[in-house]
Amino acid sequence: MSACEYTDSPQVAVGAIVVRENEVLLVKRSQPPSKGRWAIPGGRVELGETLQQAAEREIMEETGLTIRALNPIYTFEVIERDDAGRIRFHYVIVDLLADYVSGELKPSDDASEAQWVTPEELEGLPVSKTTREVLANVIHFGR
Numbered sequence: 001m002s003a004c005e006y007t008d009s010p011q012v013a014v015g016a017i018v019v020r021e022n023e024v025l026l027v028k029r030s031q032p033p034s035k036g037r038w039a040i041p042g043g044r045v046e047l048g049e050t051l052q053q054a055a056e057r058e059i060m061e062e063t064g065l066t067i068r069a070l071n072p073i074y075t076f077e078v079i080e081r082d083d084a085g086r087i088r089f090h091y092v093i094v095d096l097l098a099d100y101v102s103g104e105l106k107p108s109d110d111a112s113e114a115q116w117v118t119p120e121e122l123e124g125l126p127v128s129k130t131t132r133e134v135l136a137n138v139i140h141f142g143r
Helices: 051-063 119-123 129-138
Strands: 011-020 023-029 042-044 066-081 087-102 111-117
Touching: 011 051, 011 066, 023 051, 042 051, 042 087, 051 066, 051 087, 051 111, 066 129, 111 119
Parallel strands: 011 087
Antiparallel strands: 011 023, 011 042, 023 111, 066 087
Protein backbone atom coordinates (compact mmCIF):
# COMPACT_ATOMS: atom_id res chain seq x y z
CA MET A 1 0.00 0.00 0.00
CA SER A 2 1.40 3.42 -0.96
CA ALA A 3 1.74 6.27 1.53
CA CYS A 4 -1.02 8.14 -0.31
CA GLU A 5 -3.61 5.41 0.05
CA TYR A 6 -6.28 5.78 2.72
CA THR A 7 -5.02 9.12 4.02
CA ASP A 8 -7.04 11.33 6.35
CA SER A 9 -7.07 14.29 3.96
CA PRO A 10 -6.79 15.10 0.26
CA GLN A 11 -3.30 15.25 -1.25
CA VAL A 12 -2.21 18.19 -3.41
CA ALA A 13 -0.50 17.21 -6.66
CA VAL A 14 0.72 18.92 -9.82
CA GLY A 15 0.90 17.99 -13.46
CA ALA A 16 3.13 19.65 -16.06
CA ILE A 17 1.75 20.06 -19.56
CA VAL A 18 4.85 20.25 -21.73
CA VAL A 19 4.35 20.77 -25.48
CA ARG A 20 7.28 20.69 -27.90
CA GLU A 21 6.95 20.87 -31.70
CA ASN A 22 3.31 19.68 -31.76
CA GLU A 23 4.01 16.84 -29.32
CA VAL A 24 2.98 16.61 -25.68
CA LEU A 25 4.94 14.85 -22.95
CA LEU A 26 3.10 11.88 -21.42
CA VAL A 27 4.10 9.11 -19.02
CA LYS A 28 2.69 5.65 -18.47
CA ARG A 29 1.88 5.31 -14.76
CA SER A 30 3.47 2.37 -12.94
CA GLN A 31 1.56 2.92 -9.66
CA PRO A 32 -2.10 3.37 -8.73
CA PRO A 33 -4.18 5.35 -9.21
CA SER A 34 -4.16 5.20 -13.02
CA LYS A 35 -1.61 2.37 -13.17
CA GLY A 36 -1.03 1.38 -16.80
CA ARG A 37 -2.57 4.56 -18.20
CA TRP A 38 -0.81 7.37 -20.02
CA ALA A 39 -1.03 10.70 -18.24
CA ILE A 40 0.35 14.18 -17.89
CA PRO A 41 3.48 13.73 -15.75
CA GLY A 42 3.54 15.02 -12.19
CA GLY A 43 3.01 14.07 -8.59
CA ARG A 44 2.56 15.22 -5.03
CA VAL A 45 3.58 18.64 -3.76
CA GLU A 46 6.02 18.37 -0.87
CA LEU A 47 5.80 20.60 2.19
CA GLY A 48 7.37 24.00 1.46
CA GLU A 49 7.41 23.59 -2.34
CA THR A 50 5.67 25.97 -4.69
CA LEU A 51 3.54 24.40 -7.41
CA GLN A 52 6.21 25.32 -9.95
CA GLN A 53 9.01 23.74 -7.89
CA ALA A 54 6.99 20.57 -7.42
CA ALA A 55 6.25 20.30 -11.15
CA GLU A 56 9.90 20.84 -12.09
CA ARG A 57 11.09 18.24 -9.54
CA GLU A 58 8.46 15.66 -10.47
CA ILE A 59 9.16 15.92 -14.21
CA MET A 60 12.91 15.53 -13.57
CA GLU A 61 12.23 12.46 -11.38
CA GLU A 62 9.78 10.83 -13.82
CA THR A 63 11.34 11.70 -17.17
CA GLY A 64 14.88 13.05 -16.70
CA LEU A 65 13.86 16.30 -18.41
CA THR A 66 14.44 19.83 -17.20
CA ILE A 67 11.40 22.05 -17.60
CA ARG A 68 10.39 25.54 -16.57
CA ALA A 69 6.96 25.43 -14.97
CA LEU A 70 4.65 28.35 -15.70
CA ASN A 71 1.18 29.24 -14.46
CA PRO A 72 -1.60 26.88 -13.38
CA ILE A 73 -4.20 26.38 -16.11
CA TYR A 74 -6.50 23.62 -14.84
CA THR A 75 -7.53 22.07 -11.52
CA PHE A 76 -9.45 18.85 -10.92
CA GLU A 77 -9.91 16.06 -8.39
CA VAL A 78 -9.31 12.32 -8.46
CA ILE A 79 -11.33 10.44 -5.85
CA GLU A 80 -11.13 6.65 -5.92
CA ARG A 81 -13.03 4.37 -3.57
CA ASP A 82 -12.35 0.73 -2.78
CA ASP A 83 -14.95 -2.04 -2.96
CA ALA A 84 -16.11 -1.24 0.60
CA GLY A 85 -16.69 2.41 -0.33
CA ARG A 86 -13.74 3.80 1.61
CA ILE A 87 -11.67 6.58 0.04
CA ARG A 88 -8.51 4.94 -1.28
CA PHE A 89 -7.11 8.03 -3.05
CA HIS A 90 -8.12 11.69 -3.03
CA TYR A 91 -5.95 14.08 -5.02
CA VAL A 92 -6.50 17.72 -5.86
CA ILE A 93 -4.42 18.16 -9.01
CA VAL A 94 -3.24 21.48 -10.41
CA ASP A 95 -1.96 21.32 -13.99
CA LEU A 96 0.61 23.90 -15.04
CA LEU A 97 1.89 24.82 -18.47
CA ALA A 98 5.60 24.20 -18.76
CA ASP A 99 8.41 24.84 -21.22
CA TYR A 100 10.84 22.10 -22.20
CA VAL A 101 14.38 23.26 -21.35
CA SER A 102 16.71 20.29 -21.87
CA GLY A 103 17.39 16.60 -21.39
CA GLU A 104 16.64 13.24 -22.94
CA LEU A 105 13.69 11.08 -21.95
CA LYS A 106 14.54 8.43 -19.36
CA PRO A 107 11.44 7.15 -17.56
CA SER A 108 11.89 6.38 -13.87
CA ASP A 109 10.22 6.78 -10.49
CA ASP A 110 6.44 6.36 -11.01
CA ALA A 111 6.69 6.27 -14.82
CA SER A 112 7.21 2.93 -16.57
CA GLU A 113 7.42 4.72 -19.93
CA ALA A 114 7.73 8.33 -21.13
CA GLN A 115 7.09 9.61 -24.61
CA TRP A 116 6.56 12.71 -26.74
CA VAL A 117 3.13 12.07 -28.29
CA THR A 118 1.55 13.59 -31.40
CA PRO A 119 -2.20 14.25 -31.57
CA GLU A 120 -2.55 11.21 -33.85
CA GLU A 121 -0.67 8.93 -31.43
CA LEU A 122 -2.77 10.19 -28.52
CA GLU A 123 -5.89 8.72 -30.10
CA GLY A 124 -4.62 5.16 -29.67
CA LEU A 125 -3.34 5.45 -26.10
CA PRO A 126 -5.23 4.52 -22.92
CA VAL A 127 -5.61 7.90 -21.22
CA SER A 128 -8.25 9.22 -18.86
CA LYS A 129 -11.20 11.27 -20.01
CA THR A 130 -9.85 14.20 -17.96
CA THR A 131 -6.45 14.07 -19.68
CA ARG A 132 -8.11 14.06 -23.11
CA GLU A 133 -10.36 16.99 -22.12
CA VAL A 134 -7.48 19.07 -20.74
CA LEU A 135 -5.34 18.52 -23.81
CA ALA A 136 -8.18 19.16 -26.28
CA ASN A 137 -10.16 21.91 -24.58
CA VAL A 138 -7.64 23.78 -22.44
CA ILE A 139 -4.51 23.80 -24.59
CA HIS A 140 -6.23 22.86 -27.90
CA PHE A 141 -3.79 20.00 -28.52
CA GLY A 142 -4.76 18.14 -31.65
CA ARG A 143 -7.33 20.63 -32.80
